[in-house]
Amino acid sequence: xNPEGTRTDGMAATGRGDDNVVDLLGRLTSQSAHLAxxxxxxxxxxxxxxxxxxQTSIASLLGAAVLGISGLGxxxxxxxxxxxxxIDDRDLATLLVGIATLIIAGxxxxxxxxxxxxxxxxxxxxxxTAERTxxxxxxxxxxxxxxx
Numbered sequence: 001x002n003p004e005g006t007r008t009d010g011m012a013a014t015g016r017g018d019d020n021v022v023d024l025l026g027r028l029t030s031q032s033a034h035l036a037x038x039x040x041x042x043x044x045x046x047x048x049x050x051x052x053x054x055q056t057s058i059a060s061l062l063g064a065a066v067l068g069i070s071g072l073g074x075x076x077x078x079x080x081x082x083x084x085x086x087i088d089d090r091d092l093a094t095l096l097v098g099i100a101t102l103i104i105a106g107x108x109x110x111x112x113x114x115x116x117x118x119x120x121x122x123x124x125x126x127x128x129t130a131e132r133t134x135x136x137x138x139x140x141x142x143x144x145x146x147x148x
Contacts, residue, residue, distance in 0.1 A: 039130060046123040054119075076101060 019027075080097040084090030 043123050043126045050121050
């Protein structure tokens with residue numbers, strides 16, 4: 001284009017209102033591809049965030065488990081010896097402490113298992129954004145993103 005706003009190739013300059021259908025479809029296709037890529041990037045970012053949180057939690061649990069097992073072993077041996085001295089039978093006291101420990105471990109395992117089943121890795125924000133984008137494309141700009 002030259003400074004007067006006319007095209008130098010002999011064609012008239014088209015303003016936004018004069019765009020032909022081919023140009024509009026080309027822009028729509030380009031913007032749709034860009035939007036799809038942005039949605040993919042958002043899903044990837046959410047998944048990375050969820051996985052990073054999970055990794056941090058697992059590392060903390062493992063550290064606590066290593067220290068806890070050490071302390072628990074020493075404590076249980078102490079309890080077994082105390083009970084053994086009280087009932088004059090260390091073998092029976094050790095067996096009783098071991099059984100009680102296994103019962104408590106089973107209860108803790110069941111609680112942790114149910115909590116792991118409840119973990120949600122579904123990308124809620126991405127789904128909501130995709131729904132709002134579809135609504136906006138249809139001209140419905142009143143959707144606030146609230147759960148239906």
